[in-house]
Amino acid sequence: MARRDDLGLRAALADRLLPVLVAAMSFLAALGLAGTLASASLAASWQAQANETLTIQVPQGGDPDATGKTTRLQAVQTALGKTPGVAKPQVMSQADENALLTPWLGEDATQLGLQMPDVLTASWAGPGSPDALGEALDAIAPGTLVDAGAIWAARVAALTGSLQDCAAVVLIIVALVAAAVVAVAARAGLAQRRETITIVHGLGALDGDIASRFASRATMLVAMGAVAGTVAALPVLAWLASLAAPFAGQMASGGGTLFNLPTPLWFTLPLLPMAAAGIGWITAQLTVRGWLRSLP
Numbered sequence: 001m002a003r004r005d006d007l008g009l010r011a012a013l014a015d016r017l018l019p020v021l022v023a024a025m026s027f028l029a030a031l032g033l034a035g036t037l038a039s040a041s042l043a044a045s046w047q048a049q050a051n052e053t054l055t056i057q058v059p060q061g062g063d064p065d066a067t068g069k070t071t072r073l074q075a076v077q078t079a080l081g082k083t084p085g086v087a088k089p090q091v092m093s094q095a096d097e098n099a100l101l102t103p104w105l106g107e108d109a110t111q112l113g114l115q116m117p118d119v120l121t122a123s124w125a126g127p128g129s130p131d132a133l134g135e136a137l138d139a140i141a142p143g144t145l146v147d148a149g150a151i152w153a154a155r156v157a158a159l160t161g162s163l164q165d166c167a168a169v170v171l172i173i174v175a176l177v178a179a180a181v182v183a184v185a186a187r188a189g190l191a192q193r194r195e196t197i198t199i200v201h202g203l204g205a206l207d208g209d210i211a212s213r214f215a216s217r218a219t220m221l222v223a224m225g226a227v228a229g230t231v232a233a234l235p236v237l238a239w240l241a242s243l244a245a246p247f248a249g250q251m252a253s254g255g256g257t258l259f260n261l262p263t264p265l266w267f268t269l270p271l272l273p274m275a276a277a278g279i280g281w282i283t284a285q286l287t288v289r290g291w292l293r294s295l296p
Contacts, residue, residue: 056137075140230270
């Protein structure tokens, strides 16, 4: 059985403009929420990869080492193989080095007459940072440099942290705009039904009863718009997730399917309509109660 509309709120708070505006803001909120979760996930993946990667540069790798029994490169490679925490040490081929240096030095750096250092790659699985490894290798082959990727990991952390902050600011702005929209709609409805509300209030209707009527109507409209906006954002989020999948070391399970969305997002997206409904209820309550208190 439909609830009686004694105050005429169906006409005062029409089911057109308010849900559309809330749907647009919920769409933006869904994108902001997804951006926050995606940046956190990518940051964790990228930082782990950066921290685990070791790059070792050995200048004059073909020269004899201090013992004269082997080359500097072979001595470093042997030391890496015996060092706990170092896994899969490999010498980078000349072709791979040229591929890395092509954007700066051209297709073949050897044509420039530069003596390029030999480069090894490995993975670090030991506890703590591999700072001591650089000192040990420098003792074996002076001038050897070890890059543990910590600098890049710190830069990635700073970048993703700023992205998360921006996404959080977007969510706050969207929530404030949503509250403002509900407040304006409630004030417009009060102005349209001013005479009726004034009479009912003068006859002894409680402020809480009148405010609850407005809040119930506003909450329903806001929830409808929030659900529509969240559902409309799903195809866009699926498309963005499919584009971001390779950066997380994953393969997309199809062009823009919902299966590409991260699991945490499925648990947080339903919270958007609930949060929007809560904002609508609180804002309408505060707006109507404040207006009623101003009556003579």
